[in-house]
Amino acid sequence: MSNGLALGIDLGGTKIYAVVTDKDHHIISDAKVNTPSGKPPEETAAAIAELGRQALASAGTDFASVDGIGVAIPAPVDPETGDCLHATNLGWKNFSMKKIFRELTGREVYFGNDGNLGILAEYHCGAAKGFRTVIGYYVGTGLGGGIMIDGKLHCGNSGLAGEFGHAIIKQGGRRCGCGHRGCAEAYCSKIAFVKELKKKVFKHGMPTCLPAEKFNAQSRNIKSRQLAKAYLAGDPPVCTVINKGAYMLGVAAASAAAIIAPDCIILGGGVISALGEEMYPVFKRSFDDHLFGIDPAKIQIRFTELGDSAVALGATVLARRNGKV
Ligand SMILES: [Zn+2]
Numbered sequence: 364m365s366n367g368l369a370l371g372i373d374l375g376g377t378k379i380y381a382v383v384t385d386k387d388h389h390i391i392s393d394a395k396v397n398t399p400s401g402k403p404p405e406e407t408a409a410a411i412a413e414l415g416r417q418a419l420a421s422a423g424t425d426f427a428s429v430d431g432i433g434v435a436i437p438a439p440v441d442p443e444t445g446d447c448l449h450a451t452n453l454g455w456k457n458f459s460m461k462k463i464f465r466e467l468t469g470r471e472v473y474f475g476n477d478g479n480l481g482i483l484a485e486y487h488c489g490a491a492k493g494f495r496t497v498i499g500y501y502v503g504t505g506l507g508g509g510i511m512i513d514g515k516l517h518c519g520n521s522g523l524a525g526e527f528g529h530a531i532i533k534q535g536g537r538r539c540g541c542g543h544r545g546c547a548e549a550y551c552s553k554i555a556f557v558k559e560l561k562k563k564v565f566k567h568g569m570p571t572c573l574p575a576e577k578f579n580a581q582s583r584n585i586k587s588r589q590l591a592k593a594y595l596a597g598d599p600p601v602c603t604v605i606n607k608g609a610y611m612l613g614v615a616a617a618s619a620a621a622i623i624a625p626d627c628i629i630l631g632g633g634v635i636s637a638l639g640e641e642m643y644p645v646f647k648r649s650f651d652d653h654l655f656g657i658d659p660a661k662i663q664i665r666f667t668e669l670g671d672s673a674v675a676l677g678a679t680v681l682a683r684r685n686g687k688v
Pocket residue numbers: 528529539540541542543546548
């Protein structure tokens with residue numbers, strides 16, 4: 364018997380987050396656990412299912428009773444099969460998410476890409492509500508995104524639409540983790556910030572107020588709030604790197620606007636949560652300067668309203684609509 368509730372789970376790089384929502388997208392209960400690192404996919408899948416079970420139990424329900432179950436993953440989902448067989452960044456290969464979750468929950472579980480589901484949630488119950496065509500940029504460890512066209516999530520060939528982080532915005536530019544040069548992610552993401560900061564501080568000797576125990580020649584990541592603190596203190600390498608990132612994000616968003624002509628652009632992710640207001644003026648000037656055709660006043664640029672819950676909420680929307688979004 365359906366009870367109007369839905370379960371959505373966000374599998375992130377460091378945390379797994381589960382929410383149970385009612386029909387109005389209100390969060391009834393939630394649960395969080397660290398993502399098992401370096402474990403086989405079966406173990407991660409079992410941890411996701413167990414967290415979901417806990418969130419459901421807190422809401423007084425279970426797998427069998429909810430309207431639907433959705434899971435967001437940091438990998439493309441095949442729009443034909445609704446399955447994810449390869450999640451290269453998780454080290455998964457030939458592993459059917461659909462099959463194992465059917466076994467773990469006894470239900471058909473719907474999967475979606477995390478960036479796509481974040482934008483889906485903002486469209487249904489967040490900052491993009493009421494708009495028709497929306498694109499979203501999520502600046503975190505990497506640079507993710509999503510596209511809604513005329514009220515429908517656009518997944519594209521092999522589920523790879525909205526990979527704004529790998530749109531090439533500077534031919535022959537900085538090397539990206541994907542192997543290409545000049546991708547947006549190589550300029551505006553924490554991966555990019557850390558890489559550039561290391562060059563400026565350890566190679567060129569620029570002074571920084573970043574704490575040595577959090578940032579050193581071996582650093583691979585840094586907390587957004589450390590960057591925010593340094594930026595607000597006027598730290599020269601941090602300001603240079605982040606202003607360049609904001610400028611390049613403006614270039615990327617203006618290029619995407621020339622292709623998609625959105626009514627609304629959503630900015631989100633950990634870096635935006637910590638530094639969105641500060642980055643905005645540089646981003647907006649660059650966006651307006653590079654925009655073609657559309658009057659900048661006709662494109663609403665908004666920060667996420669749903670914050671860290673967006674992706675899990677998007678998974679509940681996907682679940683309620685049986686994957687038809
Ligand atoms: Zn790339």
